[in-house]
Amino acid sequence: MKRWTPLLLAVLLSATVHGQDVAQVNALPSSATERSIDDQMGTRDLIERLWNTTITIEAVDTPLDEFLPMLAEKSGCPFHIDNRSLERVGKNCDMPITIHLENVTLGSVLQVFTRGIDLEYVIQPERILICSSDAVLGQDHLVTRYYPVGKWLGDEKDNRRLAMILAAVQLLDPEQWEILGGPGSCEIAQGGLVVTQPVRFHDRIERLLKAIVAAKDLPSEAYPTQSISIHPLAKEAKAIEQQLRTERFTKLDTKLSLEELASVLSKQLGIQVCIDNRALEDMGLSSDLIVPTQWKNVTIETVLNDLSQQYLVWQIRGDYLCITTPDELERSLEIRVYPVRDLTYGDSKVNVGELPKFIRFDGFFCGSRLPGSPNYPGQLVLKTPADRLLAMFTNEIVPDSWEELGGPGSSVSNPLADCLVVSQERRVHEQIETLLADLRRSAVTSLADEYQEAASEVIDVAYAAPLGLGGQTLLDKDDLEELATLIETKFLSGEEIDPTSYATSVGDRLIVRQRRDVQRAIYRYLADLGYHFRDGQQNGGH
Structure with missing residues (x-):
C-alpha cells in the first residue's frame, strides 16, 4: 500500500543568512508607535x-x-568620502562639482549631483557615504532583513502567494538581484521574505510593501481606485503633473537651446528643471542642442512631449523635472500599485467567502501566472480576473514596452491585497489609469462573473499512469483505484461540488470529471505527488 503524501517544503530562518546578521522588520514605518529596524x-x-x-x-x-x-x-547630515573606491575608478576628492538647485529635497540633490559625476551614495549609521557605483554593490554595504509579509497580509502559510509578493519586490531595479547578476537576494522563509540589499533599497522595499498593505486595507464600500505610487514625493510629483497639463507655454522665441528651454520652464513653473547631461553625452548630444520653438497656445506637457523629435524624453522625479534620454528612462521606471478589487470581484454573484479554498479565483490554484505552478495543459487554462487585466495592459497599451516583447515594463498581480503592481514609464501608467477608468464606467459584466462562467464548466480529464525511466508503468490498477478514492474524498465531496463529478480508474488511466477550477486543484495536487507535464509529455514518480 502506497502513502500519497504531498511534498512538504520547510524553510528555516536561521540567525544568519549568507553569513550576515538577519534583522527583522516588525512593523511598517507607517506606524507611529512601532519602530522599524x-x-x-x-x-x-x-x-x-x-x-x-x-x-x-x-x-x-x-x-x-x-x-x-x-x-x-x-x-x-554628515557626509564621508570613500576615497579608496573613488581611486579604483580613476576619481578623487578634488573632482569639480557644478550644480544649481533651488527648493528641492536633499534626496533630489544627491540624485542629481551623484548622477552627474557617476558616483553613488550609501546610507550608513549616522552618516551618508559618497562612493563609486561599484562600491555601493559590495558586500560591505549589503544588509539582510526579514519582512513578515504573510503576517501583514493575512496569510503566513501559503508559499505560492508569498512568491507573488517576492515577484513584486523584484520589480524594483531587476538588475540589482542575483537572478540577473546583481548582488541582492530575496527568498521565502517562515511566512515572510528574507532580503539582502543596501539600506536605501530596503527603504524602497518598505514603501512598496506599505503600498500593497494600503491597497489590502481599502474599504470595499466606496472603494478608492486611485493608483498608489511608491515614490516618497508622490504628492509633489502629482502636483507637477497637473501643472504641466494646465499651464500654457509663454515663451515665443523662434529658437532656444535645450539649456535655455530648461531655464524658461523652471521660471514659469516655479520648479527645478534639470538636464541629464551625462545621458545626453552618451548619445552624442549636449545642452547646447537647439530646440525649434514653434509652439503657440499649447500646454507645457505638449512642449515637453515634442522633445521626442530630438530623441529626448522627460520624467518627473518627485519634486523636480528631468530631461533625459529614452535609454536612461528605461532604467528609472516608476512602480505603482493599482487597487482592482472592484474589477476582479465587482458585482459577481459568487460569494468568495463561502467557496472552498482550492476553487477560489484568488491565485491559490487558479492563477495561471502563479510562480512555481505547474504548466497546466490547454483544457485547464483559466485566467483569473487579475490575469485578464494584466493581459489587457500588455496586449493593448504600448505592447513593445513590456518585457513580453523585450521592453522594460513588467507587472504582477497580488490576490492577497486585491491589487496589481506595475513597473512602467509615466506614459504607460497614464494609459493604464485611463483603461481602468473606462472599464469602471462601462458597467459591463464583471471580470469575476466571466471567470466564474469558465471556471464552473464541467470537463473530463484523463491522467495516464506515470512511467519509469524504462517505460514501465509505475502504478498498477490497485494503485490507481486507491488514488481515485483519495481524490473523491479530498476534492469531490461537499454541497458545492457538481453532482455529476467522479474519479475512477480505467485501465492504466485515472479519469476525473469535475468543474474546470476544481480540476486545476486536482492537477496541482497530482503534480505535488509526482505527476508532471513537461514539453507536452506526462512524466512522474511516486
Missing part, C-alpha cells in the same frame, strides 16, 4: 531627512571635498 541601526533619521529636508545649493567647479561640507551645513 532602521531606527535600531541609526539610519531611519537619515532616510527621513532625504525627503523631508528642502535646500537650495549652488556650486561652480567646487572640489568634492569642499562641496560636501556645504551640503552638510545646509542639510544637517
Whole structure:
C-alpha cells in the first residue's frame, strides 16, 4: 500500500543568512508607535531627512571635498568620502562639482549631483557615504532583513502567494538581484521574505510593501481606485503633473537651446528643471542642442512631449523635472500599485467567502501566472480576473514596452491585497489609469462573473499512469483505484461540488470529471505527488 503524501517544503530562518546578521522588520514605518529596524541601526533619521529636508545649493567647479561640507551645513547630515573606491575608478576628492538647485529635497540633490559625476551614495549609521557605483554593490554595504509579509497580509502559510509578493519586490531595479547578476537576494522563509540589499533599497522595499498593505486595507464600500505610487514625493510629483497639463507655454522665441528651454520652464513653473547631461553625452548630444520653438497656445506637457523629435524624453522625479534620454528612462521606471478589487470581484454573484479554498479565483490554484505552478495543459487554462487585466495592459497599451516583447515594463498581480503592481514609464501608467477608468464606467459584466462562467464548466480529464525511466508503468490498477478514492474524498465531496463529478480508474488511466477550477486543484495536487507535464509529455514518480 502506497502513502500519497504531498511534498512538504520547510524553510528555516536561521540567525544568519549568507553569513550576515538577519534583522527583522516588525512593523511598517507607517506606524507611529512601532519602530522599524532602521531606527535600531541609526539610519531611519537619515532616510527621513532625504525627503523631508528642502535646500537650495549652488556650486561652480567646487572640489568634492569642499562641496560636501556645504551640503552638510545646509542639510544637517554628515557626509564621508570613500576615497579608496573613488581611486579604483580613476576619481578623487578634488573632482569639480557644478550644480544649481533651488527648493528641492536633499534626496533630489544627491540624485542629481551623484548622477552627474557617476558616483553613488550609501546610507550608513549616522552618516551618508559618497562612493563609486561599484562600491555601493559590495558586500560591505549589503544588509539582510526579514519582512513578515504573510503576517501583514493575512496569510503566513501559503508559499505560492508569498512568491507573488517576492515577484513584486523584484520589480524594483531587476538588475540589482542575483537572478540577473546583481548582488541582492530575496527568498521565502517562515511566512515572510528574507532580503539582502543596501539600506536605501530596503527603504524602497518598505514603501512598496506599505503600498500593497494600503491597497489590502481599502474599504470595499466606496472603494478608492486611485493608483498608489511608491515614490516618497508622490504628492509633489502629482502636483507637477497637473501643472504641466494646465499651464500654457509663454515663451515665443523662434529658437532656444535645450539649456535655455530648461531655464524658461523652471521660471514659469516655479520648479527645478534639470538636464541629464551625462545621458545626453552618451548619445552624442549636449545642452547646447537647439530646440525649434514653434509652439503657440499649447500646454507645457505638449512642449515637453515634442522633445521626442530630438530623441529626448522627460520624467518627473518627485519634486523636480528631468530631461533625459529614452535609454536612461528605461532604467528609472516608476512602480505603482493599482487597487482592482472592484474589477476582479465587482458585482459577481459568487460569494468568495463561502467557496472552498482550492476553487477560489484568488491565485491559490487558479492563477495561471502563479510562480512555481505547474504548466497546466490547454483544457485547464483559466485566467483569473487579475490575469485578464494584466493581459489587457500588455496586449493593448504600448505592447513593445513590456518585457513580453523585450521592453522594460513588467507587472504582477497580488490576490492577497486585491491589487496589481506595475513597473512602467509615466506614459504607460497614464494609459493604464485611463483603461481602468473606462472599464469602471462601462458597467459591463464583471471580470469575476466571466471567470466564474469558465471556471464552473464541467470537463473530463484523463491522467495516464506515470512511467519509469524504462517505460514501465509505475502504478498498477490497485494503485490507481486507491488514488481515485483519495481524490473523491479530498476534492469531490461537499454541497458545492457538481453532482455529476467522479474519479475512477480505467485501465492504466485515472479519469476525473469535475468543474474546470476544481480540476486545476486536482492537477496541482497530482503534480505535488509526482505527476508532471513537461514539453507536452506526462512524466512522474511516486
